[in-house]
Amino acid sequence: MQQFLTQTGSNSSAATSPPASPQPRLRQQQAPRKERDPQNKEKEAPPAAMADEHQDLTRAFAGLGGLGVDETALVSALGRWRRQPEKRAQFRRGFLGFFSASAGAVAGIERCEDEYLLHLQAEFARFKDAAVLWAMHPWERDARWAHHVLHKAHPPQVLVEVACTRAADDLLGARRAYQALYHRSLEEDVAYRVRDANASLLVGLVSAYRYEGACVSEDLATEEAKALAAAVRSAPAAATKLVQNEQVVRVLATRSKPQLRATFRIYMELHGKPLEEDLAAEPCLREAVKCLDSPPKYFSEVISRAFSDDADRQAKAALTRVLVSRADTDMEDIKDAYARQYGAKLADAVAKNTHGHYKDALLAIIGK
């Protein structure tokens, strides 16, 4: 890495030395130009305007620029700044967050920060991920996501999502795809890799093959709502955490979804507030309840979190995951839930917060 930077660095500062590797150099500087160009339409801008542009760019790069990369602007910038290395050098010098003159001082360059490269890599990859995931079989998608989460020790949100929002046969299909891909069962890997308090809940959720019929017993729902309430009440004083409570795990991991929704409804009637509120201390449990109760509402929350300013890598990747995986199932319901919760159309929010081909792909998936 250092070598290639030195080579490219020497390119811009000493025009006489031959270009060592023109291609990587170009790629590295594409993105800054993409952000810069919308503000800088002319080649020679007055110094005051340049200062403004730099401010805009700095804002854009601090992660507030939305998701994805504006490929068209990038390409036009490439053309416009052709043969003008001094423009690029100026930009790099002005962009303190991502290019560091001090770090590269030894070589006489403004060195590109490694974090910035990773950020760019993630942003450029969003469209590719969306396209590849869209083309895959839903079962393979779910299996790959589950495997990734388990082996990179990310938070188990994806596992809960896959286990609770897919239909019983789709969850089974995902487990079979997992076996075909990784030669182990999903249950084994979850049991082996999740070592914290959430383990028994997660194993139960992924092993489930829930009854899919509409048969609901109100008496059973009342009984179980009371059992859940008792568990919640005794949680602060109990030896084990609420998420390890046998009753809770049993009810959430085995009952059918219509039955659970009746249970949650009765809980609300008995206690005046929804079960999720009482589970604030156990994020995994809370997510499971939300997913089981109303997937569209849960998904619209996940989408909204991806747009927020302090969204981390997982939260941003969730946007692609949710939209691609729900495109064929309950996208309309998600759109309604989003509009109800956030007062804006989902398509508008996506258009506002994403760029380029990634944006077009997502809008096409969402539909009218």
Add this chain to the structure above:
Amino acid sequence: MATLKVPATVPPVADDCEQLRKAFQGWGTNEALIISILGHRDAAQRRAIRRAYAEAHGEELLRSITDEISGDFERAVILWTLDPAERDAVLANEAARKWQPANRVLVEIACTRTSAQVFAARQAYHERFKRSLEEDIAAHVTGDFRKLLVPLVSTYRYDGPEVNTRLAHSEAKLLHEKIHHKAYTDDEIIRILTTRSKPQLLATFNHYNDAFGHRINKDLKADPKDEYLKTLRAIIRCFSCPDRYFEKVARQAIAGLGTDESALTRVITTRAEVDLKLIKEAYQKRNSVPLERAVAGDTSGDYESMLLALLGQE
């Protein structure tokens, strides 16, 4: 190694239905005819007969059977005539509803069937009982047994041949440690037994034997009366040597005063198309008496004839 004897030229399905109908009609029932037909048809043929019978006579075959015959014979014929998946679902439902610590039926179903068969049983359970098997077990079984049995039936085990030897070694060590400290209900033991694939578990048990000089079951005999330990040993035996496991069930059903008909029926009807021949050989070896002779000595009437037909006797 099935023992079921199907005739070389099977009569057409319509003929079988006709004959069965004749067997039910009139005063009394021609039990010998029922046995000679149903006792010599495999699962696909029985399914075809059931379908054709319902179409031809507007009534389910199983319904006619329950109306006409009773007792142990009825139970044997019903269980035999059902599809393997439905049979497992019915047995599991009974076991869950009337569960007791000494009941091993759920263990048998979860550990001696292939992943696909266990799953088919769960699907059949949905259709028949409008609930999932896991819910019912979780609702009726309590304590440590629930912790063990619910994941045991819910897992969809990997059914390929791949084995990770390093993992087998480390998990054998882990099992040994937990057993040594008498932590029989530890999460790790339950995790290993309820999620690992069958070849992986067999490798683990083999390594246990190699590393510690004796089989894992020997270490699980600390308290001969403890039902939980017996359940763990049953799980391990069902994986390692199902034929000897079922031989023992049959032996205990026949031995002593009286017979445990439900256990005997269960062994014979569920294994007749799978490995009853191996079970017979194991029985002969262990008891110096052929299983048929023992069954004939302990049972009588049409029930005996049905069991003998399934055991392959002409």
